[in-house]
Amino acid sequence: MRELALHLLDIAENSVAAKAKNIRITVQEDTRSDRLKMVVTDDGCGMTPEMVKQVVDPFVTSRTTRKVGLGIPLLKEAAEACNGGLEIQSEVGKGTTLTVDFQRSHIDRMPLGDLAATFLNLLISSPSVNWVFDVKFNDREFVFDDAPIKEALNGCPFTEPAILTFLRQMLESGIESIQPEPSELTNDVSIPVRRRS
Amino acid sequence: MSTVKSLEDLKKLREEALQKRSLKTASGQTQVIVAMGTCGIAAGARDTMKAILDYIESENISGVTVTQTGCIGLCEREPIVMVVIGDQPKITYGKVHPETARRIMKEHVGAGKIVNDHVIPM
Numbered sequence: 001m002r003e004l005a006l007h008l009l010d011i012a013e014n015s016v017a018a019k020a021k022n023i024r025i026t027v028q029e030d031t032r033s034d035r036l037k038m039v040v041t042d043d044g045c046g047m048t049p050e051m052v053k054q055v056v057d058p059f060v061t062s063r064t065t066r067k068v069g070l071g072i073p074l075l076k077e078a079a080e081a082c083n084g085g086l087e088i089q090s091e092v093g094k095g096t097t098l099t100v101d102f103q104r105s106h107i108d109r110m111p112l113g114d115l116a117a118t119f120l121n122l123l124i125s126s127p128s129v130n131w132v133f134d135v136k137f138n139d140r141e142f143v144f145d146d147a148p149i150k151e152a153l154n155g156c157p158f159t160e161p162a163i164l165t166f167l168r169q170m171l172e173s174g175i176e177s178i179q180p181e182p183s184e185l186t187n188d189v190s191i192p193v194r195r196r197s
Numbered sequence: 198m199s200t201v202k203s204l205e206d207l208k209k210l211r212e213e214a215l216q217k218r219s220l221k222t223a224s225g226q227t228q229v230i231v232a233m234g235t236c237g238i239a240a241g242a243r244d245t246m247k248a249i250l251d252y253i254e255s256e257n258i259s260g261v262t263v264t265q266t267g268c269i270g271l272c273e274r275e276p277i278v279m280v281v282i283g284d285q286p287k288i289t290y291g292k293v294h295p296e297t298a299r300r301i302m303k304e305h306v307g308a309g310k311i312v313n314d315h316v317i318p319m
Contacts, residue, residue: 001238001239006238006239006243009238009243010235013235013267017267069268070235071235074235112243114243115287117243117247120250121243122234124246124250124263125231125233125246125263125264132285148204149204149207152204152208152211156214156215156275157218158213159212159250159253159260159261159262159263160217160218160259161214161254161257161258161259162210163207163210163214164212164253164254165254168254178312
């Protein structure tokens with residue numbers, strides 16, 4: 001996958017598969033600490049510690065236990081190549097939180113990509129989930145919560161053209177509104193100093 | 198097109214959308230399903246989905262339900278899109294990149310004509 005936003009879409013699908021009712025996605029870019037962090041929190045069925053171990057290892061995951069396939073190992077590898085890592089906290093019956101972080105300026109870090117497209121995709125394809133998207137760049141933040149929108153729509157599906165336009169514009173303009181000034185991107189292209197073995 | 202901002206605007210949109218939809222769905226539900234497993238996403242399913250949504254927006258098509266499914270075991274043929282119109286049998290399409298997605302929306306969803314060169318026999 002070529003974008004972190006695509007990985008996010010993939011990871012969030014795991015939460016949907018875990019029958020989550022509420023899923024929160026946080027994307028946090030900070031140029032001062034030079035980190036890029038993404039968190040997916042759900043209240044789905046959760047996993048035992050053994051299952052958590054299995055989903056991060058592509059060689060242990062088997063077809064029969066398959067709830068998650070290659071998605072998580074791929075993202076973990078991408079993060080570890082960028083002085084970062086991936087962590088899963090999960091409790092059966094409570095839910096799962098997946099956190100992945102990167103050195104933001106690392107030369108191998110994938111671009112964030114089209115977050116608005118990923119979010120719109122999730123809203124449309126899993127309408128029964130309550131979605132919260134929280135995107136931060138340094139001190140600016142855009143939060144999208146679909147609960148008031150669903151209430152206003154009162155059963156009218158998201159895929160009606162006028163509603164689609166509304167959602168798309170809301171997501172695109174919200175993400176656009178927190179984009180960095182050029183002066184905030186001083187350490188953007190730097191050479192990685194250290195790689196984890 | 199002007200930007201819609203408030204929830205009040207959204208409620209107005211809802212009324213219009215529901216009116217249009219009730220006219221349309223009387224002739225049978227149309228369902229478009231995009232496979233969104235890791236394989237599908239890696240093969241470009243998000244762009245396929247986006248092309249379908251953009252088509253619905255730009256052509257102002259009411260009454261189509263767009264939804265998703267996971268990996269259906271045909272990873273090498275991703276991106277996969279399925280179309281169900283009314284009680285007709287489900288048609289499964291493979292290698293549906295945005296251009297093909299627009300064709301399926303136009304010819305199959307719009308005019309009821311199956312896009313034969315991308316059909317996966319099930």
